[in-house]
Amino acid sequence: MNLILLQPEDFVSEARVRLLDRRLVHVRKHIKAAVGDALGVGLLGGKMGRARVVRIDREALELELEAALSEPPPPPSAVTLAVALPRPATLEKVLQQGTVLGIKRFLLFHSRRVEKSYWDASALEPAALRRQLLLGLEQTRDTILPELEFHRRFRPFAEDRLASLRAAAPVLVADPHGPRPCPRAQVGPLTLVLGPEGGFVEFERERFAALGDALVHLGPRIMRVETAAVALLARLDPGPRSG
């Protein structure tokens, strides 16, 4: 937790917050903060800054803002990340790591090799999803919660939902059999589509190609979805620029 995320209901006065939940536990047990220590804080959806511990015990953590929050969160990634719904443990990693890398919109979609049972996983409950996103924001020091979309049928996703994204920006489909290597350092918005473990089936691959998407690969090595997601996003990322 490199940033303590605050919400309006945490404030007991204009510059003071009182925290009773897992943030208290984390700051006591892991950060081991004491009265007087300064910690990084951010208002969910807003600015960031620093706050001093004025009380910390079993019951509450109270922080006093050092000044009005004025530091903006880091720039977001320009990538919309679409991932064929993976198994729950992988979904958590993809959401957390994608959030760490600055993704602000995730599309989870069905494809042939996605096990139907994944759609009923408890990891898809709103509170569970939100938790992963918050963990990612706390890790990376960001305050802007990503948005999530779910598309349970492949064709409407590929043909209708992606159509509006295609109109605005290129769609890259990660495919080990793709004809071109994934480009590097792409400036401006784009949509990155990642298939399930085992990849897209032939019909799906042809559908994307027919719709004008670029099928791109990362070489001969076979990565798990969560590794491929980070590797592709790092390769596509145009920042930080050489100074």
Next chain:
Amino acid sequence: MNLILLQPEDFVSEARVRLLDRRLVHVRKHIKAAVGDALGVGLLGGKMGRARVVRIDREALELELEAALSEPPPPPSAVTLAVALPRPATLEKVLQQGTVLGIKRFLLFHSRRVEKSYWDASALEPAALRRQLLLGLEQTRDTILPELEFHRRFRPFAEDRLASLRAAAPVLVADPHGPRPCPRAQVGPLTLVLGPEGGFVEFERERFAALGDALVHLGPRIMRVETAAVALLARLDPGPRSG
């Protein structure tokens, strides 16, 4: 498991292997292969190819090579990856994912913010380490086992062990406070040094700089060690080239 790794003792004749261990379990339970199916195999340290299932039951998996193994493993990464010894669960991820990305030499070293207890973790036992490397090779379809080195004192590591690597290739030290962004698509050997959670302390950072290493960053976001490792390696990787 995208490749079944074979060792000389698995062969019962020139072209036939009998497997009784977790490879049998995996092929039965997860791949659900039946007699007649063809599977990818590779000789540990050697070539790859395909083999047919000739027997599969509770007791044994027997495979018959379709032809002499002739496919070379994918090209290795030219990066030597040095990582401040992380907590055991993170070490496993770094070793597996690094192996997937083609790393052939890992250096694990001590630094100020490494908890001393990590050096006594059971994850550091040879069988546990080897297991992570094998899982990585099976995932990525590679047969060349990476080598591991352990350096329990920071200064001899930074000053003596890295000296021989510095003589041959640049050393890049990942440091959120570094003056330059991490370069991209580096051709030829290099050593990438990753610090512990919380980063290097000032003394360590100064030591690397005084020894001529480049301190490089990936922007303002704070990544876990395993995420940073994949992101940095993907950014540095010169392949696959645009055709």
